[in-house]
Amino acid sequence: MFEEAELGRKVSREDYDRELPALRAGLLEAQRGLRAMGAPAIVLFSGADGAGKSETVQRLYEWLDPRGLETTAFGPPSDEERERPPYWRFWRTLPAAGRIGMFLGSWYTDPVLLRAYGKLNRAELGRGLQRISFFEQMLVDGGVLLLKFWLHLSRKGQRKRLNNLEKSPDTAWRVGSLEWKHYRLYPRFIRASEHVLQSTDTGRAPWYVVEAEDERYRELMVGRILLEAMRRRVAGERAAVTSGNATNPPPDPPAVPGARVTVLDHVDLTRALPDKEYRKRLLRAQARVNRLVRAAAEKKVSAVVVFEGWDAAGKGGAIRRLTAAMDPRLYRVIPVAAPTDEEKAQHYLWRFWRHLPRAGRVTVYDRSWYGRVLVERVEGFASEAEWRRAYLEINDFEQQLAEHGVVVTKFWLHVSSEEQLRRFEERQSTEYKRHKITDEDWRNREKWGAYHQAVNEMVVRTSTRPAPWTLVAGDDKRLARIQVLETFARRLEKAL
Amino acid sequence: MFEEAELGRKVSREDYDRELPALRAGLLEAQRGLRAMGAPAIVLFSGADGAGKSETVQRLYEWLDPRGLETTAFGPPSDEERERPPYWRFWRTLPAAGRIGMFLGSWYTDPVLLRAYGKLNRAELGRGLQRISFFEQMLVDGGVLLLKFWLHLSRKGQRKRLNNLEKSPDTAWRVGSLEWKHYRLYPRFIRASEHVLQSTDTGRAPWYVVEAEDERYRELMVGRILLEAMRRRVAGERAAVTSGNATNPPPDPPAVPGARVTVLDHVDLTRALPDKEYRKRLLRAQARVNRLVRAAAEKKVSAVVVFEGWDAAGKGGAIRRLTAAMDPRLYRVIPVAAPTDEEKAQHYLWRFWRHLPRAGRVTVYDRSWYGRVLVERVEGFASEAEWRRAYLEINDFEQQLAEHGVVVTKFWLHVSSEEQLRRFEERQSTEYKRHKITDEDWRNREKWGAYHQAVNEMVVRTSTRPAPWTLVAGDDKRLARIQVLETFARRLEKAL
Numbered sequence: 001m002f003e004e005a006e007l008g009r010k011v012s013r014e015d016y017d018r019e020l021p022a023l024r025a026g027l028l029e030a031q032r033g034l035r036a037m038g039a040p041a042i043v044l045f046s047g048a049d050g051a052g053k054s055e056t057v058q059r060l061y062e063w064l065d066p067r068g069l070e071t072t073a074f075g076p077p078s079d080e081e082r083e084r085p086p087y088w089r090f091w092r093t094l095p096a097a098g099r100i101g102m103f104l105g106s107w108y109t110d111p112v113l114l115r116a117y118g119k120l121n122r123a124e125l126g127r128g129l130q131r132i133s134f135f136e137q138m139l140v141d142g143g144v145l146l147l148k149f150w151l152h153l154s155r156k157g158q159r160k161r162l163n164n165l166e167k168s169p170d171t172a173w174r175v176g177s178l179e180w181k182h183y184r185l186y187p188r189f190i191r192a193s194e195h196v197l198q199s200t201d202t203g204r205a206p207w208y209v210v211e212a213e214d215e216r217y218r219e220l221m222v223g224r225i226l227l228e229a230m231r232r233r234v235a236g237e238r239a240a241v242t243s244g245n246a247t248n249p250p251p252d253p254p255a256v257p258g259a260r261v262t263v264l265d266h267v268d269l270t271r272a273l274p275d276k277e278y279r280k281r282l283l284r285a286q287a288r289v290n291r292l293v294r295a296a297a298e299k300k301v302s303a304v305v306v307f308e309g310w311d312a313a314g315k316g317g318a319i320r321r322l323t324a325a326m327d328p329r330l331y332r333v334i335p336v337a338a339p340t341d342e343e344k345a346q347h348y349l350w351r352f353w354r355h356l357p358r359a360g361r362v363t364v365y366d367r368s369w370y371g372r373v374l375v376e377r378v379e380g381f382a383s384e385a386e387w388r389r390a391y392l393e394i395n396d397f398e399q400q401l402a403e404h405g406v407v408v409t410k411f412w413l414h415v416s417s418e419e420q421l422r423r424f425e426e427r428q429s430t431e432y433k434r435h436k437i438t439d440e441d442w443r444n445r446e447k448w449g450a451y452h453q454a455v456n457e458m459v460v461r462t463s464t465r466p467a468p469w470t471l472v473a474g475d476d477k478r479l480a481r482i483q484v485l486e487t488f489a490r491r492l493e494k495a496l
Numbered sequence: 497m498f499e500e501a502e503l504g505r506k507v508s509r510e511d512y513d514r515e516l517p518a519l520r521a522g523l524l525e526a527q528r529g530l531r532a533m534g535a536p537a538i539v540l541f542s543g544a545d546g547a548g549k550s551e552t553v554q555r556l557y558e559w560l561d562p563r564g565l566e567t568t569a570f571g572p573p574s575d576e577e578r579e580r581p582p583y584w585r586f587w588r589t590l591p592a593a594g595r596i597g598m599f600l601g602s603w604y605t606d607p608v609l610l611r612a613y614g615k616l617n618r619a620e621l622g623r624g625l626q627r628i629s630f631f632e633q634m635l636v637d638g639g640v641l642l643l644k645f646w647l648h649l650s651r652k653g654q655r656k657r658l659n660n661l662e663k664s665p666d667t668a669w670r671v672g673s674l675e676w677k678h679y680r681l682y683p684r685f686i687r688a689s690e691h692v693l694q695s696t697d698t699g700r701a702p703w704y705v706v707e708a709e710d711e712r713y714r715e716l717m718v719g720r721i722l723l724e725a726m727r728r729r730v731a732g733e734r735a736a737v738t739s740g741n742a743t744n745p746p747p748d749p750p751a752v753p754g755a756r757v758t759v760l761d762h763v764d765l766t767r768a769l770p771d772k773e774y775r776k777r778l779l780r781a782q783a784r785v786n787r788l789v790r791a792a793a794e795k796k797v798s799a800v801v802v803f804e805g806w807d808a809a810g811k812g813g814a815i816r817r818l819t820a821a822m823d824p825r826l827y828r829v830i831p832v833a834a835p836t837d838e839e840k841a842q843h844y845l846w847r848f849w850r851h852l853p854r855a856g857r858v859t860v861y862d863r864s865w866y867g868r869v870l871v872e873r874v875e876g877f878a879s880e881a882e883w884r885r886a887y888l889e890i891n892d893f894e895q896q897l898a899e900h901g902v903v904v905t906k907f908w909l910h911v912s913s914e915e916q917l918r919r920f921e922e923r924q925s926t927e928y929k930r931h932k933i934t935d936e937d938w939r940n941r942e943k944w945g946a947y948h949q950a951v952n953e954m955v956v957r958t959s960t961r962p963a964p965w966t967l968v969a970g971d972d973k974r975l976a977r978i979q980v981l982e983t984f985a986r987r988l989e990k991a992l
Contacts, residue, residue: 038841083798083855085900091849096841127622131892138889141882142843302579345534345592347638353587359579386637393634396627404581 001194003263004460005152005211010258016216019254023220024063026227031064031100033234038097040144041233043226044106047151048189049179050161051212056151057102059219060226070095074105086110087135094139107132108148108196115192116185125192129199136205145233146205149222150197151212155186191465198395198464203388208250220254249388249457262456267414269475278478285485286325292492293326293362300359301495302406305488306368309413310451311441312423313474314481318413319366321481322488331362336371348372348390349397356401369394373458378450391461402466407495409488410467412459415474417448497690499759500956501648501707506754512712515750519716520559522723527560529730531594536640537729538591539722540599542608543647544685545675546657547708552647553598555715556722566591570601582606583631590635603628604644604692611688612681621688625695632701641729642701645718646693647708651682690961694891699884704746716750723747745884745953758952763910765971774974781981782821788988789822793856797991798902800853801984802864805909806947807937808919809970810977814909815862817977818984822858832863844868844886845893852897865890869954874946887957898962903991905984906963908955911970913944 011019034041043060045053057071072093081089087107095101111128114120120128140146153161162179165171182189201207208225212218228251253259273281296303305322309315323331334355343351349369357363372390376382382390401408415423424445427437444451463469470487474480507515530537539556541549553567568589577585583603591597607624610616616624636642649657658675661667678685697703704721708714724747749755769777792799801818803811819827830851839847845865853859868886872878878886897904911919920941923933940947959965966983970976 040841080854083796084852085896085902087896088849088852091846094842094846096838098841121619123617123619123623126626127619130622130626131896134888134892138845138892139843141885144843300579342592345536345594346590347635347640349634350587350590353584356580356584358576389637392630396630396634400581400583400627406581 006154007261010214011216015256030230035098040095041100044103044148048153051151051153071102116189140204148207150209157213272476273479288489289325297360302357303362305364306410313413313415314477318484333364336367398467408467409491413472413474419475502650503757506710507712511752526726534593536591537596540602540644544649547647547649567598612685636700644703646705653709763967768972769975784985785821796855798853799858801860802906809909809911810973814980827858829860894963904963905987909968909970915971
């Protein structure tokens with residue numbers, strides 16, 4: 001889920017200065033509104049060392065009325081605190097009605113760190129997370145506006161930032177051996193954090209992951225998110241959606257180009273593969289897949305492959321190249337079209353559960369459960385509460401597959417809008433391809449923007465460690481097919 | 497939480513026959529309504545061996561239209577099932593829209609049994625419960641009406657039932673070595689079950705614990721609960737309360753005397769203690785408390801003592817006898833009256849958290865957080881959603897105390913309505929006692945019935961293994977004081 005926060009978003013000094021006055025005025029007004037309502041707010045900051053947590057809090061002290069603010073930084077517990085149950089220290093620092101408490105460190109600090117240090121097993125962590133969920137639900141039920149920020153730095157970004165701090169004599173004191181130790185543990189720290197965030201990202205207490213590399217972008221985003229949340233509360237919205245499990249959308253980033261980069265924008269569609277090299281690599285990859293699938297059957301390791309993508313992105317061709325490499329007894333392709341009567345009478349995930357492969361087999365889903373957050377979202381077949389909730393439901397489903405040892409590989413076949421148009425026109429004008437293009441395809445194309453947003457959010461919210469998305473550069477079909485085969489082979493190989 | 501289901505409730509044959517026709521007609525109509533809506537229902541039965549789970553299902557087949565029913569009993573998983581993630585077997589048996597699935601055994605079977613066998617540690621169990629909660633929430637979000645029944649037998653009741661089954665050649669096959677093994681494990685099985693039920697008793701998927709000893713009572717209660725839940729759903733209520741954490745009340749038991757016994761009815765108020773024996777035991781108990789509190793201080797074991805009770809039940813006197821036994825440096829009494837301004841600006845539990853004792857100390861709460869589910873409930877100071885939610889919030893709070901090693905002792909000082917009246921009148925007519933009686937006391941007395949119900953539900957829902965309620969027979973003050981002192985001493989002694 002952190003890929004989304006490593007896109008290099010930036011806000012220039014001029015854009016920042018232009019955005020600021022309205023933001024500050026809005027924040028002050030919303031803060032007054034919150035105080036008048038007597039609603040307490042908790043704004044919690046987490047993230048890697050050096051991501052600018054305390055700088056951001058300082059900025060908020062400039063922007064808001066500091067008389068209504070208080071900040072708590074949780075270091076090691078005092079002896080007073082150690083003598084009481086662990087949550088006593090959080091209870092004693094809760095902000096009173098109408099006040100805003102900024103928390104640097106929180107009930108998340110210990111679980112994440114202990115997990116990163118390897119001192120907490122998965123089950124113990126799960127139990128801690130249950131306690132957190134319950135605690136947060138109780139706060140929210142009690143009227144607290146609870147916002148959780150994760151300020152994200154890439155590993156490279158963290159090193160750069162720590163080096164910069166060390167260089168200046170004014171800030172060198174902030175970097176010690178602990179900070180460098182955490183830097184070395186970065187991958188474990190991120191893995192633990194990802195799990196923790198995904199397990200506690202509820203509609204009532206959502207996480208906001210903010211790219212922290214560029215400080216102007218970071219500050220504006222935190223300010224905007226805080227502003228929108230306070231405004232919603234003042235306007236009387238207790239929780240944005242009814243279900244406790246739905247995921248709240250963050251507000252849009254500032255409307256400046258550098259701040260509006262998405263994951264899909266980072267797919268390099270310009271690369272291509274010469275035909276000769278394609279043939280060579282295709283044969284090699286297919287042989288490799290064939291060998292690995294047989295080995296997996298032997299070892300009773302199953303696999304699930306999901307294909308999603310734009311219309312005419314080359315899904316069919318890629319699937320054929322993949323299945324051509326496998327023994328037909330070992331795989332099944334499930335084409336996902338409109339549900340049958342029997343499927344309609346069940347939960348939307350039921351039709352996918354029923355086709356899960358037996359031990360050692362492969363199920364290829366040609367479109368999948370992701371329809372819920374793509375076509376059903378865009379076409380309005382699912383309500384907002386339903387598709388927002390689906391991110392967690394899907395993550396849980398895939399988590400169950402992974403826990404059972406099923407290898408999950410997910411492909412999004414990406415093409416540029418121009419390439420799609422070219423293919424549509426080619427289909428229209430080629431006799432034997434005409435059946436592949438329908439009015440619906442043209443209608444979907446008109447909603448490119450809405451789909452683009454849905455795809456982007458899908459990838460961000462459901463690319464998990466056990467079931468990551470692979471974004472396939474599809475403008476060149478040959479390259480796409482090779483990428484699919486090689487990715488699947490790599491995932492399978494790793495699991496064997 | 498199972499004490500409530502060991503009260504010896506009974507329904508006579510005549511009462512049963514009188515109740516039945518309306519119940520059956522109602523069930524059929526509600527089933528038709530559910531089918532017309534296209535809502536699936538899952539009715540899940542758990543409980544000790546011999547509690548009559550399959551008999552109850554058979555009865556429901558008589559009462560409902562069997563064409564809309566299906567039953568699944570989960571034995572050991574098949575090889576087909578073992579090759580998929582564990583929940584696959586549950587997904588494949590979910591009832592379709594408009595149908596009712598009866599589950600004998602379920603996703604609860606494994607966690608409870610493995611825990612009772614000692615094959616699952618607490619954290620692993622916690623993780624399994626998290627999965628269950630998520631799964632059930634998903635079902636309910638997807639429109640399933642989910643009812644969970646726990647048919648309860650006391651250990652004695654179970655032995656009797658197994659013996660009876662064994663005696664008859666027609667049913668002897670139902671009792672084998674496994675059933676007797678489970679009988680031997682009864683205390684561990686109950687302990688595990690209690691924890692599991694309390695962790696999964698949500699407003700959206702509530703547990704209904706039904707006393708199963710008397711089969712007519714059991715059947716009528718299950719029928720009534722099912723009927724009310726189906727009716728509510730047909731009437732358009734998706735979830736009875738908005739918060740996912742509130743607890744649904746079961747419908748009233750049949751209006752026949754034998755079925756309406758409560759926990760409070762079981763307190764024997766007739767016993768009394770002669771003055772001489774009282775003096776002797778008082779001195780002995782106080783000396784014992786003194787010694788134990790000093791030992792606890794030494795060992796850094798803290799204690800929390802909660803006093804609740806009817807007006808004029810003798811709380812003050814009991815507290816004085818208790819505190820007289822302790823070194824004043826080691827305890828604090830927190831009298832809980834109207835909250836201060838500072839307390840009002842916080843969550844209702846905040847004022848209790850702040851007074852938690854340091855290591856080795858005792859806090860005595862003279863009235864407590866239970867005000868939320870007593871006076872605030874009855875007087876309407878808290879909304880129904882708020883006080884229903886409070887049972888879980890309070891259990892979680894006390895669980896945190898227990899996990900930290902704090903000894904929690906809770907007293908409900910019970911008196912009969914007649915004895916209360918006598919004491920009120922005595923206070924009124926005795927000069928130096930008149931300040932102790934106010935108009936409010938008389939007003940509260942008029943609400944005896946509502947309070948009785950609230951107290952009963954409080955005891956049932958919050959008497960947990962780490963923090964059980966002690967119901968003190970208060971008609972004789974001397975006996976009450978001794979019971980308080982000796983109970984506290986026993987709890988402390990056990991923890992040292």
